[in-house]
Amino acid sequence: MRTGRRPGNPDTREAILAAARELFADRGFDATSIRSIATAAGVDPALVHHYFGTKDQLFVDSMQVPIDPGDALNRVLATGVDGAGERLVRMILGVWDSAAGGAAAAIIRSAVSNELFARMMREFITHRILRRIAKDLDVPPQEGLLRANLVATQVAGLLMVRYIVKIEPLASASSDTVAALIGPTVQHYLTGELGRVSAELGNGQPRRRGQESRDRELP
Amino acid sequence: MRTGRRPGNPDTREAILAAARELFADRGFDATSIRSIATAAGVDPALVHHYFGTKDQLFVDSMQVPIDPGDALNRVLATGVDGAGERLVRMILGVWDSAAGGAAAAIIRSAVSNELFARMMREFITHRILRRIAKDLDVPPQEGLLRANLVATQVAGLLMVRYIVKIEPLASASSDTVAALIGPTVQHYLTGELGRVSAELGNGQPRRRGQESRDRELP
Numbered sequence: 001m002r003t004g005r006r007p008g009n010p011d012t013r014e015a016i017l018a019a020a021r022e023l024f025a026d027r028g029f030d031a032t033s034i035r036s037i038a039t040a041a042g043v044d045p046a047l048v049h050h051y052f053g054t055k056d057q058l059f060v061d062s063m064q065v066p067i068d069p070g071d072a073l074n075r076v077l078a079t080g081v082d083g084a085g086e087r088l089v090r091m092i093l094g095v096w097d098s099a100a101g102g103a104a105a106a107i108i109r110s111a112v113s114n115e116l117f118a119r120m121m122r123e124f125i126t127h128r129i130l131r132r133i134a135k136d137l138d139v140p141p142q143e144g145l146l147r148a149n150l151v152a153t154q155v156a157g158l159l160m161v162r163y164i165v166k167i168e169p170l171a172s173a174s175s176d177t178v179a180a181l182i183g184p185t186v187q188h189y190l191t192g193e194l195g196r197v198s199a200e201l202g203n204g205q206p207r208r209r210g211q212e213s214r215d216r217e218l219p
Numbered sequence: 220m221r222t223g224r225r226p227g228n229p230d231t232r233e234a235i236l237a238a239a240r241e242l243f244a245d246r247g248f249d250a251t252s253i254r255s256i257a258t259a260a261g262v263d264p265a266l267v268h269h270y271f272g273t274k275d276q277l278f279v280d281s282m283q284v285p286i287d288p289g290d291a292l293n294r295v296l297a298t299g300v301d302g303a304g305e306r307l308v309r310m311i312l313g314v315w316d317s318a319a320g321g322a323a324a325a326i327i328r329s330a331v332s333n334e335l336f337a338r339m340m341r342e343f344i345t346h347r348i349l350r351r352i353a354k355d356l357d358v359p360p361q362e363g364l365l366r367a368n369l370v371a372t373q374v375a376g377l378l379m380v381r382y383i384v385k386i387e388p389l390a391s392a393s394s395d396t397v398a399a400l401i402g403p404t405v406q407h408y409l410t411g412e413l414g415r416v417s418a419e420l421g422n423g424q425p426r427r428r429g430q431e432s433r434d435r436e437l438p
Contacts, residue, residue, distance in 0.1 A: 112328050112383055113328055118383065118384050118385070121384050122384050142388075146388050146389075146400075149386055149389045153373065153376040153381075153401065154372065154404070156380055157372040157376025158376065160372070161371050161372045164330070165340050165344065167345060167371060168345070168368070169361075169365050170368045180414060181365075181414075182369070
């Protein structure tokens with residue numbers, strides 16, 4: 001979370017955030033420059049830098065997420081990918097079980113009901129979350145993105161079932177239980193054998209890591 | 220899908236459906252009777268039976284789902300639970316890639332943005348989907364529900380990522396690829412070792428199925 005930076009003129013700040021949301025959703029993160037956001041907001045680019053620092057930070061701020069997932073992922077991945085599946089699930093449950101969970105649920109609701117916000121969310125997830133995870137996986141970037149994308153399916157569904165639709169028994173299960181049940185799946189997506197499709201969606205080289213070519217199967 | 224039944228007076232039919240949605244969401248499926256729905260709609264119970272047949276069918280109709288998941292699950296499970304993970308993913312992708320996918324997306328949007336509909340969805344998923352899956356799993360009912368609940372997390376997240384937020388590469392991946400990547404996880408939740416938590420959330424008897432007490436781990 002940002003702290004210690006002067007909030008500046010609230011109107012100007014809001015105008016910049018609104019322009020940023022619009023452009024990130026329309027053009028995507030990579031194709032959106034600080035300069036183009038400044039132009040759309042009718043301010044000088046220096047002012048955007050002054051208020052938000054980097055484009056990354058402006059992106060995070062424009063999503064109004066309760067925590068920066070980049071920071072949280074850094075903590076999860078700081079001790080390597082071993083056991084990261086369960087640590088990731090625990091971290092996410094910690095955020096959602098806290099006061100920040102309400103804000104996070106509001107974000108999911110917006111993403112599902114509003115197409116502009118869904119595109120913004122897509123950019124946000126891809127750039128702030130999936131790429132961050134992929135970076136630590138020690139596999140080619142395309143395969144890393146696929147693995148992180150698979151992790152996202154399991155996590156998004158857990159959030160839907162536990163916090164949005166609230167289906168039992170998982171809605172009321174302890175975070176220890178949920179982490180023990182879901183953590184292995186997340187770990188599998190991060191570092192397990194994906195079988196015959198690694199090659200198709202990855203860089204063309206199936207992962208072998210010192211074992212026979214026969215893919216291990218899930219129990 | 221219902222066919223061949225007379226639609227009857229559209230206003231009466233709609234009144235019954237509206238009352239059913241309200242009551243199923245408020246009281247849950249089990250505690251809602253045809254009689255109470257008829258009373259709320261101001262019609263004779265015989266008319267509810269005439270229009271909708273069973274309470275099950277009224278429930279399905281009141282959700283306005285594009286297909287009855289009960290029928291689809293019967294087909295997936297007809298040949299047993301072996302390979303059911305991949306067959307389930309293929310069936311779901313088939314529905315979502317077809318014209319029915321739009322209606323299904325609308326249902327998810329409603330469930331996420333509307334609390335009444337979310338409760339309705341919770342009842343629907345629990346009674347029409349999870350219990351149906353649990354029935355075929357050859358485990359105690361509580362464990363079956365947990366396993367089906369876990370399947371629901373993976374499936375819901377896949378739908379969110381691929382069809383609602385549309386994150387790549389999974390948004391554009393072929394259904395063969397998706398089934399090969401996600402199917403093993405679904406199969407794991409259906410029939411794999413859940414480890415130390417089976418006992419906690421199941422019936423108190425960890426599953427052992429002829430193997431050592433040490434739990435197998437995901438690759």
